Amino acid sequence: MLLTGNPSEAVKIILDSGLRGRGGAGFLTGRKWEYLLHPGKTKYVVCNGDEGDPGAFMDRMILESFPFRVIEGMLIAGFATGPKKAYST
Numbered sequence: 213m214l215l216t217g218n219p220s221e222a223v224k225i226i227l228d229s230g231l232r233g234r235g236g237a238g239f240l241t242g243r244k245w246e247y248l249l250h251p252g253k254t255k256y257v258v259c260n261g262d263e264g265d266p267g268a269f270m271d272r273m274i275l276e277s278f279p280f281r282v283i284e285g286m287l288i289a290g291f292a293t294g295p296k297k298a299y300s301t
Contacts, residue, residue: 255295
């Protein structure tokens with residue numbers, strides 16, 4: 213459903229869902245994606261799997277246990293925001 217409409221519809225679905233980022237601020241993912249709907253500079257999708265806190269392995273656990281979910285999320289983000297490249301760190 214997310215990948216069959218246009219990018220602005222996908223962003224609205226994510227915004228309406230209330231999905232938040234995994235960072236400390238818990239910023240709304242849909243709000244972040246809204247900023248990227250406007251044409252402009254080259255865009256990228258970046259999956260930051262770096263563990264900033266010593267002993268915190270929540271990102272590593274997701275990347276190792278559910279890699280296809282991470283890839284699926286990057287694909288949806290790419291469809292919705294129109295980047296030219298995607299990277300995982």
